[in-house]
Amino acid sequence: MREQKQQRFEELRQDLKELLPQLIQTKKRVGVTYNVMQKKTNDPSCSEQERAKFKQLYLTELHAQRAGDVTMLGFIEEMTGLRPDSFAAQTRCDLLEQLINNARAQITIKSLDIDAAKCNYTHSNSDEVQLATALLTEGTVVVDGFLEYMGELCEIYETLIKLHTEVGSRLRQLQGMSHHGAEAWERLTSNRPDNDASVLGTKVCQLTTLTSLGAKEPGSDTSAALLDVMAPLQLLFSSYIELQISKHYKSDDRIAVLDNLVKHYDTAMVGLTSIGILRSDELQPDRFAHLCEIVGQLRDDAELRLADELKSAETPSPTSKAELPATSPSRKRVIHTVKGTLIGEVRARVANQGTNIVDVRSPFEDQPLASFREDKSNAWVEIVEASKTAPKARVTPYPQLKGDARKALAKIDELVHKFEGYARGASHPKGIEESLQNTAQYLIDYADRLERHENAPSNSQKDADLVKDLRLTAGTIKEKATQLRIQISLAQAPTSEAVEYLFRHKEVHPQKIGERIQLKTGRQDFLQEYVLMNNNNRPLWYAHFHYKTSSDANADYTAASLKTKDQRFETNATALAKAQNAHQKIDIYRGHIDKELATKIFSLP
Known part of the structure; x- marks a missing residue:
């Protein structure tokens, strides 16, 4: 076995020796083609066709460089497994850094392709009403041009998603390495946009193209149905990206925004399922399937982030939540609306404005998707403006x-x-x-x-x-x-939304259990318990309200949560005692009770 390892090691070393000169030449060609491309780009006498030609030459060399670096990385990683040494570790680190820079160079080129596609498409800046008018008045020419434009964007975004995903994967590999990897990671991430946010933003753009391409016929009822399902998500994307970019938001706000995201993604996935069944003959199968796939990916990502946030909230860091700023140093603001918890930007005040106005903007265009006026403390009402009248749709025979x-x-x-x-x-x-x-x-x-x-x-x-x-x-x-x-x-486990709905439909009935008792573990505060009975008069869930003293007013509770029947008496202390080892974690479910539910269901003023 030892001799076999030695023989394989020598084979790999010989492969590296043969590959290295090729990589050096490829790197030189990358530099040369880049300089020529830049020169042509800055030359006003150069035609767009000529610029595109040299841009493609540069891209071809980038692909060749990447292929060689991936091959060499495979050799190095196998050699490290056979005989670890510091030289191989440093070489692996250098290759990862070069592959990241290569992917970023390709991202830059593909971003230029997006700008070129928008410049070449007549209706790229048209709103929905203008585009619908053109589709009805100009006919198949507009339809064909629209599909070609969206198809081109779709291919570009798909490539960008893969490149950003590769960057993220290789950055994580560097993070898991020695101090050389940490130094490279710092160089590659310092003063640069968050890569996870870039992946997210590109997937959001791809959803827009796939929504437009999902129906066989643009402007049809099926196309409108897809837009109706996806439209609510558009309002949430900027909040999603903002959470990824900015770390200053309080945990409670992050949880509320992420919870809203997960719920809306769930609703969208169910809506897409309906369309997939009822309108299957009118869909482009591959485009529609990919649309559903990306919505599912974003939903899973939001749910994972929500779970991490809830876990962090249970075990706060040495920096207390109270020490974190409640709002952004900018004009960003977390608001609670009938459409859920969103992050918007406070609009600059004007004369006689009255209460504050917050705009929720598109993450990619400097225009508001919706605006909300402050109705009362931390309650926001949408400002509904008269929409443009869409052209009369053609009548179906x-x-x-x-x-x-x-x-x-x-x-x-x-x-x-x-x-x-x-x-x-x-x-x-x-x-x-x-x-x-x-x-x-x-x-x-x-x-x-x-x-x-x-x-x-x-x-x-x-x-x-x-x-x-x-x-x-x-x-x-x-x-x-x-x-x-x-x-x-x-x-399911109880939530405020579920309890309110079931109470409204007379499926649950709250009952107070005794008087407040002082707890003997944990905070040792006072607990008032309620039981939620089902229609068979059996306990379904429990609600716990905590108070500092036995005489505090009912509305002055310090914490409130919904508990499952199985975990009625479960606390952090009892969960720790049940753990078989120090690393085992027993999750305790605590459903949030908002003020409205406390007042309506449990009669707390």
Whole structure:
């Protein structure tokens, strides 16, 4: 075995000896082609075609350099496994740094390709109404140009995602190395944008292109359905990226923003599932599948960050939360709205403005996606402005509309079966309900359009029965939506949203348990307990309110949480005692109780 290792080591060393001169020559060609490309870029007499030619030459050499460096890195890592030494470790570090710089050079070139694509597309700066007008008035020329433009952007963003992901992976490898790796990591990250934020931002851009490309026909009902599902996410992306870039936000605010993200991603994934079933014939399968894939990736990332944030909140760092600034040194502000917790920017005040206004802006364009006015302390109401009138959509021929309605009805059983499957998993109950309600409205819209169509027959019993079936099925789906939300909520750990919903539908009933008792462990404060009973008069969950003293006013609790039945008496101390070793962690579920729930359900003023 030892001789075999030695023989393999010598083979690798010989391979390196042969590869090294090739890498040196490739590196020189990279430098030469870069200088020529820069010279052509700065030469006003040079045509765009000529500039593109030399840019491609430079990119070709970058690809060749990367391939050689990856091969050499593989040799070095195998040699290190056979015979570790400091020279091999330093060489590995140097190669990782060069591969990162190579990927970043490619990112720069691809970013220029985005600018070029936008310059070449006539409607790149058009808003949705302007584009819709062009699609209806100019026809297939605009459609073909739009699809070509979006397809080009899609390919560029896909390459950028891979490059940013590679940079992140190699940076993490450097972090796990010796002090040489740490020094390289510092050089590569100092005064540079956060790479994770770059990956996130590029995926957000890709979602926009995939949403536009997901339907076979731009401007169709299916295209509009995709936009409706994805539109709520657009408002959240800037908050998501802001959290990644800025570390000053308080843990409670970060948790609220991330929790809002996870819920909206869940809702979007359920909505996309509905579209995938009801409108499968009208979708571009590959584009739609990739759209769903990226939404799932972003959802998983947000959930992971939320879990990390919740874990950090349970074990605070030596720097207390109270020592962290509540707001950004800039004009950024965390606001609580009916659309969830968002991060926006306080608008500069003008005369007679009244209360503060916060704009939630697009992360890529300097324009607000929505604006909110402060209604009362830490409560924000959206400012709804009159929207531009979209052009009148073309009328679907009656026979086609009737056929589409029948196809939608035929797929309802499959859709409901799929959602019943979600009820057995970890799904967001509100998202399930909303998606089914949207499906019901989808059928009602078909019924309305059939009845109001200018070519609808006045005496067709079959058509009348179809309209009746559409409305009856819509009613059944609405009932199913409520049933599933109740079923999922009851099966999951308690949340404020779930308790409020179940209380409103008379599925849970709170009861006070005795009087306050002083705890003997932990903070040794006073606990007032409530039980949430189900309709069988059995305990479902518990609510714990903590007080400094036994005589504090009911509303003056210091902490409040929802507890599962199994963990009713679980504390950090009891969990630690149950651990089989010092490294084992037993998670304790504590559902947040907001002030509104405390007042409405538990009658605390």
